[in-house]
Amino acid sequence: MSSEQRICELTDIVNTILSESERHEIRALLDELQPFDLGQIFFQLPEDRRGPFLSQLKNEEIAELLKDLEHHEQALVLDTLTPDRITGVFNVMKSDDVADLLGELEEEKVKAYLTAMEAGEANKAKALLHYSEDTAGGLMTQEFVAVYNTFTVQQVIDHLRKEAPTAETIYYVFVIDENSRLVGVVSLRELLIAKPDTRVEDIMFERVISVTVDTDQEEVARVLERYDFLALPVVDRERRLLGIVTVDDIVDVIYEEAHEDISRLAAVGAEDRSGMTSLWSVTRRRLPWLVMLLFIGMFTATILQNFERTIEQVTALTYFMPMIAGMTGNTGTQSLAMVIQGLTSGKISRETMWGMLRQEFLVSIIIGTTCSVLIAFMALLWRGDLVLGIVVGASLWMTLIVGTMAGSVIPLVLHVLKVDPTAASGPLITTLNDIFSITIYFTIASFFLNQLLA
Numbered sequence: 001m002s003s004e005q006r007i008c009e010l011t012d013i014v015n016t017i018l019s020e021s022e023r024h025e026i027r028a029l030l031d032e033l034q035p036f037d038l039g040q041i042f043f044q045l046p047e048d049r050r051g052p053f054l055s056q057l058k059n060e061e062i063a064e065l066l067k068d069l070e071h072h073e074q075a076l077v078l079d080t081l082t083p084d085r086i087t088g089v090f091n092v093m094k095s096d097d098v099a100d101l102l103g104e105l106e107e108e109k110v111k112a113y114l115t116a117m118e119a120g121e122a123n124k125a126k127a128l129l130h131y132s133e134d135t136a137g138g139l140m141t142q143e144f145v146a147v148y149n150t151f152t153v154q155q156v157i158d159h160l161r162k163e164a165p166t167a168e169t170i171y172y173v174f175v176i177d178e179n180s181r182l183v184g185v186v187s188l189r190e191l192l193i194a195k196p197d198t199r200v201e202d203i204m205f206e207r208v209i210s211v212t213v214d215t216d217q218e219e220v221a222r223v224l225e226r227y228d229f230l231a232l233p234v235v236d237r238e239r240r241l242l243g244i245v246t247v248d249d250i251v252d253v254i255y256e257e258a259h260e261d262i263s264r265l266a267a268v269g270a271e272d273r274s275g276m277t278s279l280w281s282v283t284r285r286r287l288p289w290l291v292m293l294l295f296i297g298m299f300t301a302t303i304l305q306n307f308e309r310t311i312e313q314v315t316a317l318t319y320f321m322p323m324i325a326g327m328t329g330n331t332g333t334q335s336l337a338m339v340i341q342g343l344t345s346g347k348i349s350r351e352t353m354w355g356m357l358r359q360e361f362l363v364s365i366i367i368g369t370t371c372s373v374l375i376a377f378m379a380l381l382w383r384g385d386l387v388l389g390i391v392v393g394a395s396l397w398m399t400l401i402v403g404t405m406a407g408s409v410i411p412l413v414l415h416v417l418k419v420d421p422t423a424a425s426g427p428l429i430t431t432l433n434d435i436f437s438i439t440i441y442f443t444i445a446s447f448f449l450n451q452l453l454a
Contacts, residue, residue, distance in 0.1 A: 010037065011044040018049050026056050035064035042077065050080050059085075063093040071104045078105075087116040094168060095121065096141035096249065099128035103138075128243075136220050137213030139253065140234040140243030143167050146174045147200060149183055154196035156186070168246050169231050175204045182208055182233055182241045210235045213242060221250045222346045293431045300434050307442035314452045316383055317445050320392045321438065323375070327396060328403035328437035329430035331367065335360055335407030336429050343411065343421050350416070357408055364404035372397035387451045395444050399437040406433055 010033070017026045030038070038061060045053055054062060054077070062081075066074050066089070078086055078101075090098050090113060102110045102125060110129075114122045124142050131137025145163050147156050156173060164170050173191065175184035184204030194203050210233040211220055224232055224247055231244045304311070311317060339356070342348030348356055376393025380386055407429050411421035445452065 007037065007040045007044065011041045014041055014053060015045055015049055018045075018052050030056060030061070035061065036068050038065045039068055039073070043073070054080055054085075059088045059092045062089045063097070066093070066101065067097050074101055075104070083112070083116070087113060090125075091118050091121050094141050094143055095124035095128055096139065096243075098125040099138070100133065102129060103133055131213055134217045135213060136211045136215040136217065136232075136234045136245055137242070139217055139220065139245045139249050140213070141168045141246065141249075142243045144174060144231070144233075144241075144244040145170060145172075146176050146241055149175050149177055149199075149201040149204070151200045152196065153191055153194045153198045153200060153203070156191055156200050157196075160188075160191070168244065172231050172244075173200075174208075174233055174241055174244070175200055176241050179238075180240045182210060182235050182239050184208060185233070208233060210239070211245070212237065217250075217253045218344065219346075220245055221253050224250050289427065293427055296428075296431050297434065300438055303435065303438050303442070307446060310442055310446045310449055313449065314388075314445065316385070316388060317391075317442070317452075320375070320379065321441065324392070324396055324399055324441050325434045325437045327371065328399040328433040331364070331400050332403040332407035332429045332433040333426050335364075335404045336411060336426065339408050339411045340421055343415055348412075353412055357405075357412070360404055360408045361401070364401040367404070368397040368400035371400060385452070387448055391441075391445050391448050391452070395437075395441040398444075399433075399440050402436050402440065403433040406436065 010029075013029065014026060017029075033041075038057065042050055042053060042065070057065070062077070062085075066077060069077065081089070090101075093101075098121070102113065105113075114126060117125070127142070128138065128140070131140075133139075143166055145160055145167050147159055151159070160170060160173060171188050173186050173188070174182060175186060177183050184201065184206045185208050186200055186204045190203050209223065209227060209229075211223060213234055213236060215234075220232060223229070224245070229247070231246045233241055234243045234245060235241055338360075339348065342356065372393040375396050376389040379392045380389035383389075410429065410432075415421045
């Protein structure tokens with residue numbers, strides 16, 4: 001049975017139980033389900049069954065359910081709950097999850113919920129709301145285990161046992177000094193094998209890798225990926241420990257960043273992927289790009305008009321125009337994808353940039369030479385015109401080099417200028433390469449016009 005079939009079957013069971021008012025039977029079923037399952041069941045239930053379904057869930061279960069949902073889905077769940085129930089759910093959620101959720105709500109609702117929440121939990125959420133959501137500060141949670149460097153191993157274990165129920169992770173224990181500055185980290189494994197009377201500063205790892213609250217979330221993801229950490233400490237400029245970012249939060253970041261980059265490369269809005277965006281919103285995000293590309297594309301018509309005499313005299317040139325423009329756009333898009341991938345993964349930096357450009361240039365020469373020889377030979381066989389074959393082959397060779405370098409250089413220039421390189425979208429590169437290819441093709445054709453007419 002597939003997961004979709006399983007969810008449908010569970011939804012039917014839950015719907016039947018709720019409709020028959022045998023709600024005491026549902027508890028045993030709910031105890032066996034994962035938060036993801038609960039969320040899927042909620043959205044497959046009829047709207048009049050969703051409220052009763054949530055009323056059977058514990059606050060902790062709703063908190064976990066919300067954690068796995070998109071923002072627009074979270075809003076639907078919250079709209080089904082009473083204000084008092086929402087406050088109860090927020091009180092048992094992790095501070096970073098509460099902050100993320102509150103960040104999507106109206107200001108009046110945020111103030112009301114924070115006022116109704118327990119003081120300690122509300123203060124944690126308020127502190128996180130001050131940070132941008134795409135930084136380490138916006139991602140971090142304050143539910144972590146920290147001990148003073150004067151503690152013994154036994155004291156650390158006792159403290160860990162006390163804090164474990166609410167901590168995000170217990171695999172790392174962070175060590176601080178009397179000023180709350182991060183001075184070390186010790187793993188759970190090291191604590192278990194150390195003698196109870198050993199001071200934690202004697203077994204801790206002192207060269208702790210950390211990030212600051214304003215570190216971009218993509219850099220946080222790269223650090224966790226490079227070092228295979230389960231959690232990463234977040235500090236201020238005085239190295240005071242403020243929170244931690246866990247690997248499960250970074251998985252969500254990687255997913256969101258990938259969607260955002262793909263959407264920008266396609267010149268569509270990032271929210272289009274949800275399928276819940278309004279018709280006007282989708283149109284508003286796509287239309288400006290397309291209108292801009294429309295006007296840029298008009299240069300192609302202007303260029304063709306300038307070569308009108310050449311086209312009228314040698315109409316065979318038009319047969320190869322779509323192929324040359326298409327191939328140039330294809331190679332430009334390939335290079336763009338490679339560069340964007342390298343920049344987002346951190347494999348391309350200012351130090352490696354020139355080496356990458358050199359490699360792309362050499363690749364473009366190899367590809368251009370291969371493709372130009374093939375198309376020149378095919379043009380010769382098809383039209384029986386050697387000069388036409390030379391014109392088409394030479395044009396393709398040059399346009400493939402130009403197209404490849406355009407796809408490589410433009411995102412790199414944007415990166416150096418501190419502009420998101422994904423702004424160099426596929427449609428933009430393709431449109432520019434159309435202009436380059438048509439200009440090069442008909443310039444070479446005009447140069448050989450007398451030979452073509454002979």
